[in-house]
Amino acid sequence: PDTVPLTRGLPIPQGISASTFHMVISELKTLLGAQHVELNDAELKNGWYMQHPNTHDMMPLLHSEEFIASAVVYPGSVEDVQRIVKWANKHLVPIYPISMGRNLGYGGAAPRVRGSVTLDLGRRMNRILSINEEDYTCLLEPGVSFYALHEEIQRRGLGDKMWIDTPDLGGGSVIGNTLDRGVGYTPYGDHWAQHAGLEVVLPGDDARVVRTGMGALEGANTWQCFPYGFGPVSDGIFSQSNFGIVTKMGMTLMPNPGGFESFMYTFPDESSLAPLIDIIRPLRISNILENVAQLRHGLQTLSVKGLPRSTYYTGPGPIPQEILSEHLSRTATGDCAWVYYGMSYGPAHIRKYKLDVIDAEFHKIPGCRKIDPSKMPADEYFWSRDRIASGTPDLEELKWVNWVPNGSHIAFSPVSPIQGKDASALYELAKKRHAEAGIDLMPAFCVGLREMHLIVEIVFDATDEGVRKRAERCLRDMIDDAAKLGYGEYRTHLALMDQVAATYNFNDGALMKLNNTLKDALDPNGILAPGRCGIWPKRYRGRGWEL
Amino acid sequence: PDTVPLTRGLPIPQGISASTFHMVISELKTLLGAQHVELNDAELKNGWYMQHPNTHDMMPLLHSEEFIASAVVYPGSVEDVQRIVKWANKHLVPIYPISMGRNLGYGGAAPRVRGSVTLDLGRRMNRILSINEEDYTCLLEPGVSFYALHEEIQRRGLGDKMWIDTPDLGGGSVIGNTLDRGVGYTPYGDHWAQHAGLEVVLPGDDARVVRTGMGALEGANTWQCFPYGFGPVSDGIFSQSNFGIVTKMGMTLMPNPGGFESFMYTFPDESSLAPLIDIIRPLRISNILENVAQLRHGLQTLSVKGLPRSTYYTGPGPIPQEILSEHLSRTATGDCAWVYYGMSYGPAHIRKYKLDVIDAEFHKIPGCRKIDPSKMPADEYFWSRDRIASGTPDLEELKWVNWVPNGSHIAFSPVSPIQGKDASALYELAKKRHAEAGIDLMPAFCVGLREMHLIVEIVFDATDEGVRKRAERCLRDMIDDAAKLGYGEYRTHLALMDQVAATYNFNDGALMKLNNTLKDALDPNGILAPGRCGIWPKRYRGRGWEL
Ligand SMILES: Cc1cc2nc3c(=O)[nH]c(=O)nc-3n(C[C@H](O)[C@H](O)[C@H](O)COP(=O)(O)OP(=O)(O)OC[C@H]3O[C@@H](n4cnc5c(N)ncnc54)[C@H](O)[C@@H]3O)c2cc1C
Ligand SMILES: Cc1cc2nc3c(=O)[nH]c(=O)nc-3n(C[C@H](O)[C@H](O)[C@H](O)COP(=O)(O)OP(=O)(O)OC[C@H]3O[C@@H](n4cnc5c(N)ncnc54)[C@H](O)[C@@H]3O)c2cc1C
Structure with missing residues (x-):
């Protein structure tokens, strides 16, 4: 509505x-x-x-x-x-x-x-304070979006020299996304690891402004070059927290790698997930697979076309596999259980070396098909991934939100090793809980260097209370199931923060006790974002605010 | 003595x-x-x-x-x-x-x-708790040295699979070095960036044990795979600080890159420093130069042979350039002002691509010479750098401590952008202060991804009070001079911590006020390492403890 x-x-x-x-x-x-x-x-x-x-x-x-x-x-x-x-x-x-x-x-x-x-913060504080074309860094205010940064780089004629790293949607704030430890899909995909320097207004009653890293040295020319400075590195405590308001952030920019080439493989069998992940791991850790690539379920290839689910299926419960296969087989991608979208960087002969290794390894999976990009129509989702993995912001990813009317979504985002057994365990538990809730399962594994973020997007009709309740139940069950198996979320929805924080329970919640100690020291009046990431200020603690 | x-x-x-x-x-x-x-x-x-x-x-x-x-x-x-x-x-x-x-x-x-x-901590708590050969990670106690970790990897037959990253001396603790944000010389040279997960005993009177990152989730199998966890990332505040005692740390290991090749270039003119650094910068940021390489002054090539300075010169003040040149010209390296020690990784044809680019670029500097490794005797320092940049711990670097009797040393370690003008400014100020103090200047630029640590080692006779005083004066002057130009130290000696901390003075020392707030919250009785990195607990503050 x-x-x-x-x-x-x-x-x-x-x-x-x-x-x-x-x-x-x-x-x-x-x-x-x-x-x-x-x-x-x-x-x-x-x-x-x-x-x-x-x-x-x-x-x-x-x-x-x-x-x-x-x-x-x-x-x-x-x-x-x-x-x-x-x-x-x-x-x-x-x-x-x-x-x-x-x-x-x-x-x-x-x-x-x-x-x-x-x-x-972003409405009025939205300046790009610097783009350093020699050091490949920039300094931003909160209102600078991935789009805005990208456009400014083009405007300055630096587009051929440097890239940004963008999440799947380019309209977010570079600072907001990075503080929530979001991810993008080039080799610079771990945004938090790529930031360098913060300016923070502390929440105490004197509202002190602190600069972290080299920014603490008046007149420093290394604020964006070197992330650490001298003494404790305090940046981390300002991410996913409520300890300060970030007013400036430095970010590194990626040098143009001298060429790039997207590739896409499909795998017909659902059961290929585990062996495929085990093939991906060593290639990823050794940077033969260079970017934060996505291994997506076939259903997403269909849903990202932007048509409502009712186009394909109007029955109750998750869309049946036969129906999915039937419709997928009519797409450019063809029928498949899993799709790997990757990119190789560098000059052609360097890419060839890596792509050949990847090809040989991926073909160990029965039925593996390499999809020829030249056969992909210009409006295929493949090209959206191509843009994103080469630093061009995009919006295609929004389309799967149309899967249901009044489409809203919420993500289950657990972290696991890049291990077949872990991928299977998480996939199975998600499948079971989705079946119970009668919700379509759309999992994508975003493969970092030594870990994966599994992102399971539940798309629901926000106007239907029953559906909302089922979505919430499904999410909460998956969080609990995953925690029992040793998996935790990398990030979560406001409504689930208390639950997720409680799964980080080692030694009677020692980490939350540490968080509380820091919160009380920095924000004694408890005014800043109470409850964010499960951290409640003293004035709120023990009064039943948790959800 | x-x-x-x-x-x-x-x-x-x-x-x-x-x-x-x-x-x-x-x-x-x-x-x-x-x-x-x-x-x-x-x-x-x-x-x-x-x-x-x-x-x-x-x-x-x-x-x-x-x-x-x-x-x-x-x-x-x-x-x-x-x-x-x-x-x-x-x-x-x-x-x-x-x-x-x-x-x-x-x-x-x-x-x-x-x-x-x-x-x-290290004497008895020195176990390697795990080496994960699939994820390329390990979990260590404080007493595990770079040597011990390397040896254990060999002992388990994993030497061909994975490398460690070692500083110039291999006898230090992986945890101790990493907490002080030390550096090594492979692509994994930024040790702090390579760690994943801490276990910390907090200094409060209940001595609570906290695990950071995914370690906070009981039974997690991602503690060493994913460094962040959920909520604030608190790891940073335990490095270069006195906020906790680290009892375990996870560390990533580097996959064998499939080949490696050391190279060495010499440059005859002192004045080549700035143009060379400007050539290095884009190559480094784009990973054509892949490791934290060292650009060292000619004098270090002589001093690292381990003979006392008196072998070459017995006069007062810094060793004259002619004498240095004369002796250097008799070494395998030949006479030179600067030496670049680098390494290229990967299969031969991939290395060749990068080495050719580097060769063409470096030869833009007049008098640039590529030194043929096959002409280097087995005991040449070159091979020590070769070992270190391929993950084999070494001790050769100790030799320059013999430069003077009772050789002791202390380092001036400012951070700068990888810019010729910055390299020159720092080199000139160091030269001036060394000349005033009558001390030999031994600078080495350790080139990170977007910044360099300049390491200037002052070697002094610890039994000679006059010399010690001169060394201290020289250091203190360089710190002040550098701060005025916008450069700060990445790390410093106990005796200089207050001075260095005070150069991080933005907004009336807001960062130190933040540090003090955290210190008082975590260690209200002020028992843990008072004064480390300039952070004094409340019980000590304002009582003249600063040096
Ligand atoms: C279809 C779809 C695909 C998506 N794909 C991705 C993806 O690939 N990767 C990804 O990371 N995300 C993804 N997202 C999630 C989200 O859209 C992005 O992460 C987005 O960038 C976050 O919004 P923002 O940048 O405007 O941050 P904000 O909403 O501004 O900030 C997020 C939170 O961080 C805190 N915060 C923000 N700014 C400050 C500040 N200055 N000081 C203190 N605290 C602050 C606040 O608590 C705030 O609620 C996707 C979402 C959708 C709908
Ligand atoms: C010739 C020479 C060359 C060198 N080259 C390098 C180099 O290339 N790179 C480099 O980084 N360094 C170098 N160094 C410096 C030094 O030798 C190393 O950094 C060494 O690894 C540090 O000693 P350690 O590991 O035993 O740490 P420690 O001495 O154990 O620790 C250092 C400090 O960290 C803190 N700390 C240590 N452990 C803990 C803990 N568990 N909990 C809380 N706080 C703790 C303490 O304050 C301690 O004083 C060199 C030194 C020399 C003499």
């Missing part, structure tokens, strides 16, 4: 009276300028990906008024961010920073605590 | 009476077993690298009794470490953990605060 009414009224944060809230909002308007503060008191507007809302999650898993902001504020500078932090400390208002809020599948723009004041 | 008397007696820590100290040491003996606690009450024994002392720095920059332990304790288990931490909290005794204590050039085994009780 395009708009959703606010049946529960303006979501004023807990512990603050309506009149006080309106007073402190006036104060905030005085501090920032009235035009930079918006109350969320009308209705929830959805819209599509590129015009996403910043007040809530346009793909709600829970009730649509659960994770919503009371107001949105648009700081225009680091000083503005400091003003907001001081204001929040003074009045004990929970604030929730987003860079752009396109965190779809993990909560979108929504805050964890209903009624938080959302800091939309 | 082999032994140094303790003229100031047993170094009992500040604020504890002698009788109390002896009482609490008895208690510690009861807790750990008397044989695992040694008082440092006899004399300071030096010894050579492989039998280094653990009570003090055998290469003292300050007075030999400045940085010394009152006692050394040998925990045999994580539980022992916890016992010691609880004991230290109970009695407010400063403790200082070392893995092996071979941190020569940066303080050796010495604690920052005189009279600290040193935890020699």
